[in-house]
Amino acid sequence: MPTYKVSEAARLLGVSDDTVRRWIDAGALATTGSTPAEVPGDALAARATELAAAPADGDVPSSARNRFVGLVTRVQRDGLMAQVDIQAGPHRVVSLMSAEAADDLGLEVGSLAVAVVKATTVIVEKPRA
Numbered sequence: 001m002p003t004y005k006v007s008e009a010a011r012l013l014g015v016s017d018d019t020v021r022r023w024i025d026a027g028a029l030a031t032t033g034s035t036p037a038e039v040p041g042d043a044l045a046a047r048a049t050e051l052a053a054a055p056a057d058g059d060v061p062s063s064a065r066n067r068f069v070g071l072v073t074r075v076q077r078d079g080l081m082a083q084v085d086i087q088a089g090p091h092r093v094v095s096l097m098s099a100e101a102a103d104d105l106g107l108e109v110g111s112l113a114v115a116v117v118k119a120t121t122v123i124v125e126k127p128r129a
Contacts, residue, residue, distance in 0.1 A: 003038040013048055014089040023047070066117040068093050075107050082107075086115045093117070 004012065009029075010020045020039070023029035030043040070088030082102040086093045093115040107113060 002041040003032055004041065004044055006037055006039070009039045009044050011090070012044065013051065066119075068115040068117070070113065070115065072107050072109055072111040072113050074109065075102060077102065084113070086113050088115060 006020050006024075007017050010017045013020070020029065021037075024031055024037055024039075029039060029047050031037045031039055068086065068088035068091055070086040070091070070093065072084060073087045073092075074083070074085040076083045077099045080099055082097055082099045084095045084097065084102060084107055086095070095115060105113075
């Protein structure tokens, strides 16, 4: 089973190293018992699932499960269309929409936004070790 250093676990969960250490101290996140602490992959996956299932403020019922809360980092309008870039933790999500929709939503750099992704195809890659 893969294990992850505290810093790796924090990066994957989108939190600080200190938060991961607090979870470990509180028993909310298991470790292998080694020194320095390492988090088993299955425990990390369970914690990630718990965090994703927690309702966020302002959530509305939706069939889409892939929601990325982040900040708008760019809005590029070109005629009828607009490209909106959202930085959600380590993830950059790009949306193409009508310029009218971007205006109606009041999207501008620094705005808080939620990217909702619903797709029929998902490609999974495994990074080289």
